[in-house]
Amino acid sequence: EADIYQTPRYLVIGTGKKITLECSQTMGHDKMYWYQQDPGMELHLIHYSYGVNSTEKGDLSSESTVSRIRTEHFPLTLESARPSHTSQYLCASSSGGGTKNIQYFGAGTRLSVL
């Protein structure tokens, strides 16, 4: 089992609420990623970070924001949740690029916005 943790596992909230999805890893990895995945579908990269104070937007446009103040912590925030944000959010980390870019995933947060 990888040492990367996501909380909460499940979240049901109403439209307009602000939420933060937590992701923490204890492996000391510099690189961290957030993916969005609808059931049975492919993963889409929405944010990534190559280290502290580094964040980039991914390939899929997202209204969420991220921060990387500590190496081990990479939270994702939605300022005002909408039903279109309903999805599974997966956090991952890796130690480097190339053959070191084996990504370790958390168990995911399944978000439902009513």
Added chain:
Amino acid sequence: SQQGEEDPQALSIQEGENATMNCSYKTSINNLQWYRQNSGRGLVHLILIRSNEREKHSGRLRVTLDTSKKSSSLLITASRAADTASYFCATDDTGTASKLTFGTGTRLQVTL
């Protein structure tokens, strides 16, 4: 844009049979990885093959890579019910250091 297309989308076999999944991609790559995802969970890395390798084995897994055809296959031999999961290929594209692009996935069902 979609990098990896996998086929079949879904595969149902009986325990003991072999399962083969294919992945095609569009750009030049540094390496290609395969991941497994149990229902509702995160992905688990299975195997990585470099762009200069043609075949790699790990236990019951065999991966091939044909860079001229931009395709890869994952073979699971002597499948077990516990192999039931979705399988994704992921490419580490040249010029996009440290980002992976995932395929559409193959859902494998292994029945007793």
